[in-house]
Every structure is written in structure tokens, then in C-alpha cells.
Amino acid sequence: MFFRVVGESFARNPRRKLLMAAALVLGMAVATATLTVVLDVGDRLAREFRSLGANLLVTPQSDTLPLEIGGVDYRPVDEGAYLPESELGKLRTIFWRLNIVGFSPFLEVPVEFPVPQSGTRPATVSRPTLIGTWFEHNVPVPDGTTFTTGVRITHPWWRVSGRWPADGARECVVGVALAQRLGVKLGDTLALRARGADFSLQVNGVLSTGGPEDEAVVAPLGVAQSLAGRPGQFRRLLVSSLTKPEDEFARRDPAAMTPVEYDRWYCTPYISSIAYQIREVLPGVEARAIRRVAESEGHILTRVSGLMWLVTLAALLAATLAVGAASATTVLERSSEVGLMKALGASGWTISFFFMAEQILIAIVGGVIGFGLGVLLARFLGQSVFGVPPALRLILLPVILVMAALVALLGSLLPLRRAARLQPAPILRGE
């Protein structure tokens, strides 16, 4: 009997149901699309923030004070401590290894240019530096794989006109300001002297970074190591990693946490926990967050995802109200049916039950279609903004269905209560 009544109602007047369903589909599509995007936006933006470069600095623990200006170390090579290059593969074995986007070791060597370079002006450079690093280097990871990293990943704003030096070759790129002063061109051979020994490198390109590297020669790490007489060693490691913005919990001291809290902290990609895990695999190092990058990133990420959440909330609210209104309208316009049912002896409860069953049926069908539509929209949105579609989250489906059902019910509740109180006779008369 119940199914016959509901079925008849759908069969007899499909257009009315269609409108209600249309409102539901659209509303739930908005909800699905915005929720899918907002759940993904933190991860996506964290990846975009890697264009700011490294957010972790790894240095030897027992080091002398670096004489650094603008990130370039001017210490002589026989001062201070070094780290072994061979251990670096271990960085890809930490708990959050997949969050390590890239890393670059650095070794700076003070050099001289013994021969005045071609051009009118003799070389008067007082303390130029040769920076040794990885450009694009394959690092063997202890689990048997290799990981490709270097400044091309950690320093995306470095630009070379010419060619990047090959790792291990006796090649270099010259900073744009230094190249201008020395009159060095692409393809020249650059003669330099370090620790009393002469050395020559082929100039592969001119490097422009907008930073202190514009004043330096940048060469593969191996070259710098042999110049410094420090094979297999480096001074400084910059790590670029995907992190979660720090919150109150992240700022607490891990030593003072309970075991449960410690596990939670360890298994959250906070910058402090990643630094801690790096210290675990590389003994004798100090890993610090580069606060300029980390703090700003956290700050802006929090703002943007907060903004997106509020926009989503507003959209959900509007969708809810519109669906509720459509639901209310469909119930309101059927007061004559309510009157007829009452005249035939149905109680207020029975009538409400019929209507609600109908609404829930529409809500489920509309919710499923809306979810599908919303997923498509979210894919389109993610693809056009970040070039990567957001992950499909099936967990949203039940959430959306429950929301659809609740909204449809709430929308019909008020008019149903009013309809239940009405006297059948005037309604049937059409008043």
C-alpha cells in the first residue's frame, strides 16, 4: 500500500518531482565540488609553495660559526665541520620520505682568478666564491631505488642561459654579475686558483638567481670537493619538503609529550617532526626550519584554506536554503492532496510519513546524481587551477546523501506541520 501510494505519486506528476530533484542535484553538486576542492587545496598549495625553495637547513652539529652573508659561506675550507655526501640517500628512508621533494648539498670554496681575463678591466675581485652543489643528481637510496634531486628542484628560480653543467664534469656556470665583470662568455675556459693549485673549468652558461650566487661560480659538487681537498663532503644541505602548517600542538616540545601525543606528532608532517626524523637518520647534524619560508608558508596556507572553507560553508548554506525552499514549495502546493488524504481518514502522522518518504527518495536520487556532477566539476576545477585533478573521495558520498536527505526533510517539515493542522473541507473546496 505504502509503495503503491509513493509510486503513484511519482508516476502521476513527474514534473514536480523533477524540479525538486533539479534543485537537489545542483545544490549537492556545489557541495561536492567545493568540498572536494577544499579538502585538496592544502596539499596542492603546499606543493606550489615549494617554488619558494627549501624550508629545512641541515648543518653539522659541532660547527664553528659560519661567516655567511646572504646565504654564501666565506669561511676558509680548513675551518669548521663537514658532512658526508654518501649518507644523503637515507633522507628518503624517513617516515615522511615521500614528503621530501628534493635536497641539495652545498660546499663553498674561496677562489682567485690568477690571470686577468680578456677585456679592458683587470680582475679585481677580492673574495669570489665557487659554490659546489648538485644540479640534477641521482642519489642511491638504501632501499635500492634512486632519487633525482638538486638545485633544479630546490631552487626553481635559478635560471641559466646556456646549459646546466653535467654532474661530475669539469664544467661550471658563472653568476651573471661576475660574468659581466670578468668578461666571461659561454664556452670560455675559466682559469681559477684555490689553495695554491690551478684549475680550469669550462663555462657552460650564465646563471641568474637574483641573489648572492650572481657573484659566484657554481660548479658540480665533485669539482668543489676536489678544489677544497674534501672528497665526499659538504657543509650545508637544503631540504625542500611538503609540510603541514604548524599549530599549537606542533610548537610543543616533543620531549614533554605523552607517548600517544608523541606518535601523533611524529606521524604528522610538521616541519619540526620532519627535521627530527632527519636528525634521526643523519647522525651529528642539526636540522632547522628556515623560518622565513616555513612561517610564511604556514601563515598563507592557513589563510587561504580558511578562506576556502568559509567560501565552501557559504556555498553549502546557500545550496541548503535553495534546496529547502524547493522542497517546501513542492509540499506546499500539494495541500489539496493532504486534504484528500485527511478526508479519507489518514492521520497527520501517516501523511507526513508519505511525504517524507517521497522527499527522501528524491534526495537520495538527486544526491547521487549531484555527487557525480560535483566530482566532475571538481576535477575540471582542479585540472584548470593546479593541473592535477583532486583525489576522488568516496567518503563524501554518504556525507552528501545525509545532507541531501536532511535538507529535503527540514525543508518540508514546516509546511507539513501546517498542512497537518488544516481542516480537509476548505482545502478540498480549493480555498
Place this chain on the structure above:
Amino acid sequence: MFWRLLWQLLRASRGRLAVALVAVVAGAAVCSALVNLHLDAERKLTREFRTLGANVVVSPAREVGPGSDASLLDAATLDKIAAARAPEVVAAAPYLYVVARTADDRSLILAGTWLDEVRRMSSWWALQGDWIVSRDDLSRCLVGRAVARQFNLVPGRELLLRYAGRSVRLIVAGVVTVGGTEDNQVFVNLPVAQRLAGLDGRIGVVQMSVTGSAAQVENVARRLASALPGLDVRPIRQIADAEGQLLSRIRVLILATVVLILALTALCVLATMAALAIERRRDVGLMKALGGSMNRVVRLFLTEAAILGVIGGALGWVGGVFLSGWIGRSVFGSAISARAEVLPLTVALMFGVALAGALPLRLLGQVRPAEILRGE
């Protein structure tokens, strides 16, 4: 007659209209809030990006490594920079680096600067102790974390620095944790470093924090460069590139979300309005039976829909002002200014949506009154 009919119509179906009005107002509120937000978000976000600190550097045209006098600017440059200072420049600080020696003959880098300006562009520095607030405080210094650890310094301790036979005695005011080069440096006010190095009135570089989009920053840099001949004014690429890329991503993200929500919210309202129109069948039938021309009847209902759209749009705009204000306060800590030009936009949008929603009425042209009045 028309207006009387309309008035009666509106009064008779107060309940239904109220429900539809709620939908229109909610839709309009979201639309106007989002448009407001979108118009303001970029300005707000560029301001947020200033937490990244200095993004423009002024240096001698041919910068050389530290320590050589040829590479220094003179103090007159500072006056010129101050004179050419654009409103976009949030903060500007000169730097003079000196490789000083400590009492036990270890080297460290002493940075002379304007500490009051530095504070404004380095919000990420974590400070333990006091900041040196005044530019005239020449007896105290801030030390980086690594320096503090190497030399066992805490706020209140004394630090003796020497350079070429001159020396200066400084009291540590605070320890800063920066996570970078600055951890290895000691910060003092500019005259202290100048006196120690014997370079009165000379500075190394000037760092500036300039607000605005990448193009605006370029513009400010170019203007400064033409006002300061012989100097190299350039944006710091690391910050400028990343900021430009991130801002454009975030802008597209917000725009895409806003357009999507606008479109779907409008469609939701449309569906509600269409539902309202369809249930008017009965009324239309009655009016036709009483001899009303179809044209006239449709005009009546279209006017009803239009009134609903305009009132809903205007009310929604007011709601949107509050909504965007609230969003601005809770996300950015400052309200988003309401824009008057959003009002006509919202009203027009809702007007259009309401009219479009009333379109099913045209279908009613085929309705035969007798059938409808019989309730079929």
C-alpha cells in the same frame, strides 16, 4: 487593476513567496559576498605575502664580495632612497656587514642596520629577550641563535667585538632564531657597525619590502632605479617568482570557485523559482476561465517574479556585505570593504534568474482552464 491584482496575488500567497524569497536572498547573499571577496582577496593576499620579508635589494651597480670599500654606498644614497620612497615600500633597511673578531679571536659577522625597520619586514624572526626598538640605541645588540650558542650568550651578557684596532662593547638585548644566515650574525644599529669598521656614512646594501603584485614591484624597482643612478635595484627573484606564481594560482582558485558557486547558486535559485511558477498553474487556469488574456496573465506573474528577484537581490546584497565582512575578519583579521558596484550586479543577477525561473509560465499558454480547475 493590474497593480491591484498583483497586490492581491502577493498577499494571498505570502507563505510560498516567503519561501522563494528565502532562496533568492540566500543565493544573492552568497553571490555578492563572493564577488566582494574576489575583488578584495588579491589585495589582502599580497599584503599577507609581505610576511616573506624583503623582496627588493638596492646595491652598488657592481656588487663585490664583502669587505672591499669599492662596493659600498654612501649615506647620501639613503637620503635619496628616503626621498624616492614610494607608498608601496612597507619598510627599508640599510645593511653594512663587518667581519669582526671577538675577544677570543674568533670571526663573526656583524650586521649594522636600522633595527626598527628590520622588525617590520621580518615577522618570522623568533625573539627571546627584547628587541632594540630605537635606531639611536648604540649600546646593545641582537645575536643570532648560533652565535648565542657558540659564545654562550644570553640577554644581559656583554660581547666585545674588534676590528682593525677599534673595539666596541655591546650588551645582548635578545637572541633571534631565524633558521638561516641570520642565525650566524650579530645585529646592531647602523652607526655602531660604521664606527667599528671606520666607514662612517657608508652602507653595503639596502633591503626593501615592497607590497603589490609582481608587476607593481617591478615598477617600483624601475622607478627607484631611475631616481638612483649608478645603483642596482632589483627584486629578489626567489621571493618575487614564488610570490607571483602562488598569487596567480590562488587567484585562479578563488575565481574558479567563485564562478562555479555563482553559476550553481543561480541555478538553485532558478529551480526554486521554476517550482513556484509551475504551481501557479491553478491560478492561471482560473484567470483564463475568468477571461484574462494569456499575455496579461503571464505579465502578472513575470512582474511578481521580478519583484521577488529585485527585493531578494537587494536584501541578499545586505546579507552579502555582512557575510564577506565576517569572512574577511575571520580569515584576514580585517573586514572586506563592501563595494557599491556589487549591488546592481547582484540585483541584476537575481532579477535575471527570477525571470528565467518564471519561463515555465509560457508553457502554461497551452493549458486549458477546464482541466486544471478540475484538478488534473
